[in-house]
Amino acid sequence: MVEILYFAWLRDRLGRSGESLLLSGDEVSSVRAIMDGLRRRGAAYEEIFGEGAGPVRCAVNQEFAALDSPVRAGDELAFFPPVTGG
Amino acid sequence: MQVDIRIQEEAFSVDAEIARLAGAGLDVGGIGLFMGVVRGDMGLAALALEHYPGMTESMIGRIVAQAGTRFGLLACTVIHRVGRLPVGAPIVLVLCAAAHRGAALDATGFVIDWLKTQAPFWKREEYPNGEARWVAARESDEAAAARWDAGGPAEA
Numbered sequence: 001m002v003e004i005l006y007f008a009w010l011r012d013r014l015g016r017s018g019e020s021l022l023l024s025g026d027e028v029s030s031v032r033a034i035m036d037g038l039r040r041r042g043a044a045y046e047e048i049f050g051e052g053a054g055p056v057r058c059a060v061n062q063e064f065a066a067l068d069s070p071v072r073a074g075d076e077l078a079f080f081p082p083v084t085g086g
Numbered sequence: 087m088q089v090d091i092r093i094q095e096e097a098f099s100v101d102a103e104i105a106r107l108a109g110a111g112l113d114v115g116g117i118g119l120f121m122g123v124v125r126g127d128m129g130l131a132a133l134a135l136e137h138y139p140g141m142t143e144s145m146i147g148r149i150v151a152q153a154g155t156r157f158g159l160l161a162c163t164v165i166h167r168v169g170r171l172p173v174g175a176p177i178v179l180v181l182c183a184a185a186h187r188g189a190a191l192d193a194t195g196f197v198i199d200w201l202k203t204q205a206p207f208w209k210r211e212e213y214p215n216g217e218a219r220w221v222a223a224r225e226s227d228e229a230a231a232a233r234w235d236a237g238g239p240a241e242a
Contacts, residue, residue, distance in 0.1 A: 007138060008208035009220045054222075059206070062141035078138060082223030085135070085142075085166060085207025086122055086178055086198055 002034070002071055006048075007080035010056065014044045023073045031058050032067040034077065048079075055082055087154040088112065088161035088183075091146050093137055095169040098179055103163050107183045112160040116187040118194030120180040126173035131214045133221075135168045135177070138206035142166075149200040157193035159184050164197065166207065199231040 005018045021037075023029055035058075039049040047053060058065050059078045071077055088110055092098075100121065107117055124133050150162045161183040171177055178201070182193035209221040 005138070007136065007206070008210070012220075059138070059141060062138070062144060064204075078141070080138070080206060081208060081220065083203065083206050084209045084221040084223050085137070085205050086202035086227075 001073060002029075003076045004034075004038075005076065005078040007078065009054070009081060010048045010079050013048050023071070025073060027073065029071045030067070031060065031065055031069050031071060031077065034071055035067070035079075056080070057082055087151075087159050089147070089150055089154070090161075090163040090165075091143055091150065092165045093139070093142055093168055094165065095167060097167070097176065098165045100176075100179065103165070103179060103181055107161045107163060107181055110161060110183075112183065113185065114160055114183040115185045116183070116190040118180075118182040118184075118187075118190035118192075120178075120194050120198045121176055122178040122198070124171050124173050124175045124177055129213060130173055130211055132170050132172045132212045133177070134170045134210040134212060134218075135166075136208050136210075137166070137168050142206050145205045146201060149197055149204060152200075153182065153193045153196050156196070157182070157184060157189040159189065159193050162193070162197065164201070166201075166205070168207070170212075196234050199227075199234060202227045203231045 002021045002023045004021055006014055011017050035049050038045045056079055060069050061076050108114055146164050159182055163181040165179045167177050180194050180197045182190050184190040211219045
């Protein structure tokens with residue numbers, strides 16, 4: 001399983017703060033592959049990950065990550081907008 | 087370096103936090119201070135702040151560790167509030183204690199500039215008519231942080 005977390009407007013749009021995604025044993029996916037899979041669900045997923053959506057950043061295991069970063073079972077993958085603290 | 091990083095809903099006491107650094111027996115000669123306050127732009131009523139628990143603390147810890155090494159800090163305190171904060175409310179406090187003022191002041195700028203671009207917090211603006219809007223990131227914040235890469239005003 002991969003634990004997926006959504007923050008800020010992504011969570012608002014989806015109406016959920018997270019979900020689990022099945023990833024089998026030694027399968028190595030990537031942030032990009034998982035995003036593409038989510039986007040193909042359509043509806044709100046298409047809105048947040050599709051063309052014309054706002055910029056989305058990601059983190060794998062609480063480290064900023066790139067689209068080609070690997071994702072494995074047991075990882076925590078978070079999607080969020082560019083940060084605006086301080 | 088004495089490090090204290092807190093994410094909390096409650097208000098903080100600037101006096102108490104300064105006293106904790108000045109009284110820690112660290113031979114502190116100066117303390118740089120930055121306090122961010124909710125600004126009432128465009129009739130804003132309040133900000134609602136959320137963060138990514140765990141990652142936020144670790145990213146701030148990393149920024150503070152870099153500041154400690156680069157500027158030779160003796161102590162650093164970062165307190166960032168989350169939850170709903172009305173206009174005028176203190177939102178973030180950065181205190182950097184060093185032997186001399188240059189390091190204390192520069193480290194304070196370094197920490198807040200990097201916090202704004204690297205620590206996962208998000209602000210939502212709330213208006214009196216009930217409208218709410220997520221704040222977009224600003225390029226000027228990226229530029230402010232990037233100047234520390236380019237040497238910045240203070241070489242440690």
